[in-house]
Amino acid sequence: xxxxxxxxxxxxxxxxxxxxxxxxxxxxxxxxxxxxxxxxxxxxxxxxxxxxxxxxxxxxxxxxxxxxxxxxxxxxxxxxxxxxxxxxxxxxxxxxxxxxxxxxxxxxxxxxxxxxxxxxxxxxxxxxxxxxxxxxxxxxxxxxxxxxxxxxxxxxxxxxxxxxxxxxxxxxxxxxxxxxxxxxxxxxxxxxxxxxxxxxxxxxxxxxxxxxxxxxxx
Numbered sequence: 148x149x150x151x152x153x154x155x156x157x158x159x160x161x162x163x164x165x166x167x168x169x170x171x172x173x174x175x176x177x178x179x180x181x182x183x184x185x186x187x188x189x190x191x192x193x194x195x196x197x198x199x200x201x202x203x204x205x206x207x208x209x210x211x212x213x214x215x216x217x218x219x220x221x222x223x224x225x226x227x228x229x230x231x232x233x234x235x236x237x238x239x240x241x242x243x244x245x246x247x248x249x250x251x252x253x254x255x256x257x258x259x260x261x262x263x264x265x266x267x268x269x270x271x272x273x274x275x276x277x278x279x280x281x282x283x284x285x286x287x288x289x290x291x292x293x294x295x296x297x298x299x300x301x302x303x304x305x306x307x308x309x310x311x312x313x314x315x316x317x318x319x320x321x322x323x324x325x326x327x328x329x330x331x332x333x334x335x336x337x338x339x340x341x342x343x344x345x346x347x348x349x350x351x352x353x354x355x356x357x358x359x360x361x362x363x364x365x
Contacts, residue, residue, distance in 0.1 A: 148232060148236060148240055151227075151232075151237065151240050151241075152240050152243060152244055155240065155241055155244035156244055156247060156248060158217065159210075159213075159244060159245075159248040160248065168206075168209050168210055169206035169207060169209055169210060169248075169249040169252065169253060170206070170252045170253065170256055172202070172205065172206045172209055173202045173203065173206045173253055173256060173257075173260065174256070174260065176198070176201075176202040176205070176206075177198070177199070177202060177260035177263045177264060178263065180194070180198050180264065181263060181264065188265045191264050191265040192264075192265045192266065192267055192329075194264070195261060195264035195265060195266040195267075195270075195325075196266070196270065196274070196322045196325035196326045196329065197322045197326075198264060199257055199260065199261060199264065199266070199274060199325070200277075200278075200281075200318055200321045200322040200325070201318065202253075202260075203250075203253045203257065203278060203282060203285075203321075204285060204314050204317075204318055206249065206253055207245075207249050207250060207253070207282065207285040207286065207289060208285075208289065208307060208310065208311070208314075209249075210245065210248075210249055211245070211289040211290075211292060211293050211306055211310065212293060212296070212303045212306055214241050214242070214245055214289065214290050214293040215241070215290075215293050215294060215297040215360070216293070216297065219297050219298055224297070224360070224364065225364060228360065228361065228364055233357070234357040234360060234361065235353040235354050235356075235357040236353075237357070238290055238291075238294065238352075238353040238356040238357050238360070239287075239349075239353045241290055242283075242286045242287045242289070242290040242353070243286070245286040245289065245290065246282060246283050246285075246286040249286070250278075250282035250283065250285060250286055251282075253278060253282060254275060254278040254279055254282060257274055257275065257278055258271050258274060258275060261274060266325075266329070267329035267330075269328060269329055269330075269331060270325050270326075270328045270329035272328070273324050273325050273327075273328030273329075273334060274325045274328075276324070276338070277320075277321045277322075277324040277325055277338070277341060278321070280321075280338070280341050280342050280345055281317050281320070281321040281341050281344070281345060283345050283348075283349065284317050284341075284344050284345040284348045284349075285314060285317060287345075287348040287349050287352050287353070288310060288313045288314060288317075288348055288352060289310055290352070290353075290356050291310075291313075291352040291355055291356040291359070292306050292309045292310035292313070293306060293356075294355075294356035294357070294359040294360045294363070295309060295356075295359045295363075296309070297359075297360065297363050298363050316340075316344055317341065317344050317345075320337040320338075320340045320341040320344065321337075321341055323337040324337045324338050324341060
């Protein structure tokens with residue numbers, strides 16, 4: 148399992164489709180939003196939590212089709228499906244690799260980009276916490292979507308259509324944590340919902356994704 152994780156991390160960095168692509172998109176979005184809505188500080192502070200979470204969601208979406216596609220094309224996925232390790236574990240490791248190369252860099256970069264959007268000082272800590280808790284769910288849900296569309300030609304658009312509705316609860320509660328933290332309101336309720344979504348996704352979706360992979364590999 149560790150060897151599989153190391154392999155996926157190496158492939159992600161060598162192919163340039165994980166770390167650089169998502170982080171670059173996140174940066175471009177944070178730069179373009181002030182240019183589009185204007186530099187008025189109050190407006191930027193009001194929309195900053197939602198924009199940062201939407202940016203993280205879309206940046207995570209960019210590299211989802213690479214989770215299984217490369218392994219499917221070179222036949223590695225067939226070998227993994229017949230390997231002694233459970234296919235559910237393979238899905239979990241690939242989702243973890245996606246989060247390390249895409250989600251974790253977004254968590255690190257988000258406070259810096261929050262400065263560009265005039266994010267309230269009280270919200271920075273909650274932004275980091277919400278992204279740390281919520282972005283793993285984006286990777287796990289994305290791995291499930293990638294398993295459903297593996298092997299389809301030009302399946303990237305279909306993958307986006309499948310995954311985006313499933314991302315909405317994470318987006319709502321993640322942004323709500325930052326919004327409440329910015330004004331000093333209690334954040335326990337949306338934070339618990341966000342943690343519950345991540346825990347539920349991590350517990351159930353690897354099994355659903357493994358089932359989808361077995362069907363697509365027949």
